[in-house]
Amino acid sequence: MLGHHYTRTFLETAVASMNAGCNLELSYGMRNNVFMHIPQALAMGNITLQMLRDRVRPLFYTRMRLGEFDPPAMNPYSALDLSAVQSPEHHNLSLEAAVKSFVLLKNVQGTLPLRAWDLPDKRLAVVGPFADNPRVLFGDYAPVPEPRYIYTPRRGLETLPANVSFAAGCREPQCQQYSRAEVVGAAGAADVVVVCLGTGTDVEMEAKDRRDLSLPGHQLELLQDAVQ
16 A cells, blocks of 8 residues: 555555455554454455455464464473574474475586585685675575574585685675686686575665666676686
8 A cells, every 4th residue: 555556545455455365464563554454344345254264264273383372381382492403403404495495497417416526636616796605695584693503605615525716706796896807717727616696685675676687796797707
């Protein structure tokens, strides 16, 4: 209503949201929020009681799964303490989630995966603004991680039995100041080059959208220089 002018009133917004399947409103600090108009929409016949029940059911199902209605002694979450943080079980689960969420778009001549037993005599270069900058690796609404647990691509690749060199080329995702010689020098002397590019919250985030999907600044030039 306020930003996109799709609706004109909170009542109309509540009806449109309910019809679209939305069942939860984020309205921190608002006393008279949109979903406070649901009873009025129900009384006017704009939504049905069955629709309201359908929207509420998954909310309470989630709360029940979280044990919010159980006695504290029966809720397993009540017994959690700091020993659960960074536990081996959670490390393994995070690793599994990372492996299963990777999307490989192309793998010409079976270049990947890099196998440790093939690398002892190889020179590996990791380049780009995302190669060794922990700050840019987390997206909008991300938690604040402990620095010692952050593995940048450079840090991770340095655990392999290879001679690893590094060149950022540009220090931040905007990549306005680009050192071509730095990238070409590192990539030209390597057998394998890993290029780490992207956007990050410096470039895009909530209420900070982009007009196109191209790599920002000189990042495309960096990529072309690295693969020549």
